[in-house]
Amino acid sequence: MTAEYQVHGAVAVITLNNPPVNGMGLETRTAAVKGIQQALADDAVKAIVITGAGKAFSGGADIKEFNTPKALAEPSLHTFIATAESSTKPVVAAIHTVCMGGGLELSLGCHYRVAMPGAQIALPEVKLGLLPGAGGTQRLPRVLGLEPALNMIVSGNPVASEKLPALFDEIFAADADLLTSAVAFAEKIADVRPLPKVRDRKVDYPNHEAFLQFSRNTVKAMAGPFPAPLECVETVAASVTMKFEDGMKFERERFLHLIQTTESKALRHAFFAERVASKVPDVPADTPVRPIKSAAIIGAGTMGGGIAMNFLNAGIPVKLLETRQEALDKGIATIRKNYENTLKKGKLTQEKLDQRMGLLSSTLAYEDIGQADIVVEAVFEEMGVKEAVFRKLDEVMKPGAILATNTSTLDVDQIAAFTQRPQDVIGTHFFSPANVMKLLEIVRGKATGKDVLATALALSKKLKKTGVVSGVCDGFIGNRMIEQYSRQAGFLLEEGALPEQVDKAAEKFGFAMGPFRMGDLAGNDIGWAIRKRRYVEKPEISYSKTADLLCEMGRYGQKTGAGWYDYKAGDRKAYPNEDVNAMIVKHSADLGITRRKISDEEIVERLVYSLVNEGALILEEGIALRASDIDMVYLTGYGFPLYRGGPMFYADTVGLPNVLLAINKYAKGHQGGAWKPAPLLSKLAADGKGFNG
Numbered sequence: 107m108t109a110e111y112q113v114h115g116a117v118a119v120i121t122l123n124n125p126p127v128n129g130m131g132l133e134t135r136t137a138a139v140k141g142i143q144q145a146l147a148d149d150a151v152k153a154i155v156i157t158g159a160g161k162a163f164s165g166g167a168d169i170k171e172f173n174t175p176k177a178l179a180e181p182s183l184h185t186f187i188a189t190a191e192s193s194t195k196p197v198v199a200a201i202h203t204v205c206m207g208g209g210l211e212l213s214l215g216c217h218y219r220v221a222m223p224g225a226q227i228a229l230p231e232v233k234l235g236l237l238p239g240a241g242g243t244q245r246l247p248r249v250l251g252l253e254p255a256l257n258m259i260v261s262g263n264p265v266a267s268e269k270l271p272a273l274f275d276e277i278f279a280a281d282a283d284l285l286t287s288a289v290a291f292a293e294k295i296a297d298v299r300p301l302p303k304v305r306d307r308k309v310d311y312p313n314h315e316a317f318l319q320f321s322r323n324t325v326k327a328m329a330g331p332f333p334a335p336l337e338c339v340e341t342v343a344a345s346v347t348m349k350f351e352d353g354m355k356f357e358r359e360r361f362l363h364l365i366q367t368t369e370s371k372a373l374r375h376a377f378f379a380e381r382v383a384s385k386v387p388d389v390p391a392d393t394p395v396r397p398i399k400s401a402a403i404i405g406a407g408t409m410g411g412g413i414a415m416n417f418l419n420a421g422i423p424v425k426l427l428e429t430r431q432e433a434l435d436k437g438i439a440t441i442r443k444n445y446e447n448t449l450k451k452g453k454l455t456q457e458k459l460d461q462r463m464g465l466l467s468s469t470l471a472y473e474d475i476g477q478a479d480i481v482v483e484a485v486f487e488e489m490g491v492k493e494a495v496f497r498k499l500d501e502v503m504k505p506g507a508i509l510a511t512n513t514s515t516l517d518v519d520q521i522a523a524f525t526q527r528p529q530d531v532i533g534t535h536f537f538s539p540a541n542v543m544k545l546l547e548i549v550r551g552k553a554t555g556k557d558v559l560a561t562a563l564a565l566s567k568k569l570k571k572t573g574v575v576s577g578v579c580d581g582f583i584g585n586r587m588i589e590q591y592s593r594q595a596g597f598l599l600e601e602g603a604l605p606e607q608v609d610k611a612a613e614k615f616g617f618a619m620g621p622f623r624m625g626d627l628a629g630n631d632i633g634w635a636i637r638k639r640r641y642v643e644k645p646e647i648s649y650s651k652t653a654d655l656l657c658e659m660g661r662y663g664q665k666t667g668a669g670w671y672d673y674k675a676g677d678r679k680a681y682p683n684e685d686v687n688a689m690i691v692k693h694s695a696d697l698g699i700t701r702r703k704i705s706d707e708e709i710v711e712r713l714v715y716s717l718v719n720e721g722a723l724i725l726e727e728g729i730a731l732r733a734s735d736i737d738m739v740y741l742t743g744y745g746f747p748l749y750r751g752g753p754m755f756y757a758d759t760v761g762l763p764n765v766l767l768a769i770n771k772y773a774k775g776h777q778g779g780a781w782k783p784a785p786l787l788s789k790l791a792a793d794g795k796g797f798n799g
């Protein structure tokens with residue numbers, strides 16, 4: 107949590123040391139400023155080098171400090187940078203691996219910058235709903251020029267150091283030793299005066315107003331609900347239109363505005379939520395994982411094929427098993443077609459396509475897959491079928507192979523019990539389309555081994571998925587919550603809304619797709635099958651019959667060309683259908699309900715708070731480890747708007763007492779039995795707390 111100080115000959119070296127990425131927290135800033143002051147006071151020191159220990163120069167300001175007093179406590183990041191820039195002895199930033207955000211801004215305040223090739227250079231603040239708030243918007247344009255700087259700041263994407271020669275006074279050879287080379291460089295320039303300061307440069311861009319106006323229009327179009335991208339444009343513009351100090355003031359003012367926005371808090375919440383999701387309290391981070399060098403997939407249907415692609419994309423060979431040759435052929439052809447579509451879009455090279463397809467083999471015989479390190483079954487969602495598969499897998503798979511089920515609702519403990527090795531069984535619930543959706547629900551059975559869970563978490567990273575651990579319950583985290591959301595959607599139809607109004611309200615809130623368009627996409631018959639099971643297993647749970655009536659009309663959704671809406675070939679647009687709306691209105695009459703006008707606000711509250719309330723129960727029962735895991739499930743698997751941070755985060759921003767008030771109101775309405783407040787929600791509301799602490 108500090109910075110180390112050493113003197114090499116006539117050069118003082120200050121090494122930032124705040125693992126894991128040298129986030130510049132208060133302790134680190136304090137130690138580094140002390141180091142500069144120590145170097146200035148030492149006559150034997152002619153120059154100063156600042157570098158970073160471990161795997162980064164610096165990943166930027168310490169995001170964990172934001173919205174706490176430490177973030178602005180002196181020496182602030184501004185003070186640290188000003189101390190370097192105003193130093194009477196040259197300060198050299200020696201950069202390697204990662205130099206981002208405040209780390210890059212620190213280097214821009216130094217008189218010189220030297221780097222190893224391959225270092226990731228970025229001002230990624232926009233991805234956190236912020237802008238570079240320590241001079242980056244004013245200094246980077248002065249070094250790179252207006253356009254390249256604006257592109258880096260608005261995109262937030264990293265650029266390799268060797269691609270930014272204008273930023274560095276020297277880029278060393280890949281086999282050079284950074285410290286030795288940086289000290290030698292510092293000795294070389296130790297007596298050069300005046301000290302070069304980025305702030306003294308001018309941004310030269312003829313007709314900059316036209317370029318900036320074009321940038322404003324472009325960014326406004328793509329930023330959606332996020333305010334930060336446009337603020338980035340306006341503050342970078344100040345590097346041309348204002349004097350340096352005025353530009354810095356303007357940047358500060360806009361930064362302090364953004365850091366208070368809900369959008370930024372939501373993005374920062376999601377940043378940490380994604381990372382903390384892979385932490386399981388009773389599974390130490392150093393738990394040994396089993397090597398996954400090959401995979402077998404049972405079932406070459408939509409899910410099986412998509413799952414197979416994830417492994418192929420990660421360079422893991424896959425053996426695809428089916429019961430019939432034509433199913434196998436169809437599955438393989440679909441995988442190839444998917445890759446060819448990606449190739450046509452220019453997002454895949456022919457070489458990569460061939461390499462991936464080269465890793466794919468297939469078989470009709472279970473005996474052929476016994477040596478795979480992991481097998482994922484993606485067969486029909488029926489316990490009898492799962493039982494047959496797992497009994498067979500138990501026979502043929504080598505000891506230590508991981509047996510994973512892609513079930514979306516069935517009991518993983520029951521499936522594990524079909525084998526003699528329940529400790530090797532785990533749920534890996536992929537979301538359709540499995541090769542696209544980032545979410546992977548990792549379902550931990552009672553008997554699942556800790557190393558198996560650790561392996562699945564590591565594998566999710568390798569497959570570029572967001573792995574979220576769930577306990578065993580009906581629907582795990584995502585589907586269990588979406589069930590309550592769907593119930594409310596159905597009840598709203600009975601009370602007076604129509605599909606189009608509900609979907610529009612949900613999409614205005616920010617959902618990628620409202621419940622009825624989502625049903626038409628996923629297939630209304632899937633929900634129908636689940637409800638039929640529920641009517642038997644849990645008769646006490648009521649549902650609107652409208653979705654069943656719709657299926658009885660044969661309207662399963664896009665796959666039948668008609669569902670809640672009509673669809674035209676080649677047109678993704680959903681067209682309201684009179685017969686469906688008539689069925690809904692008639693159904694209200696059959697129930698003796700006088701339809702009423704329902705506000706969009708009520709629609710959104712009932713859809714979102716039904717998720718929140720069920721999420722609170724899931725938390726209470728320990729099915730989810732933390733509220734932010736539930737948020738990750740909804741942000742990466744269910745199209746919940748990122749700028750609202752996920753259902754639990756959103757409830758915190760609304761205030762849990764307000765959520766509880768609304769729930770108690772709906773509990774008095776039609777089908778009010780669905781609104782039993784979760785005890786955890788009531789308790790947190792009473793204690794004035796939130797789900798996310």
Ligand code: T1G
Binds near residue numbers: 165206382
């Ligand atoms: N502050 C605090 N913690 C950070 C951090 C940061 N800036 N960056 C990463 N971490 C933690 C992360 O939570 C995780 O913690 C661990 O480090 C490893 O991260 C004023 C306002 C640097 C490319 O936005 O992009 O400067 O889980 O798993 O894959 O203008 O982390 O181990 O407990 O991602 O090797 C701007 C964000 C800050 C960079 C490394 N900087 N970080 O990737 O490891 S705002 C950023 C990243 C700022 C100034 C503004 C990546 C990385 P844990 P990781 P990685």
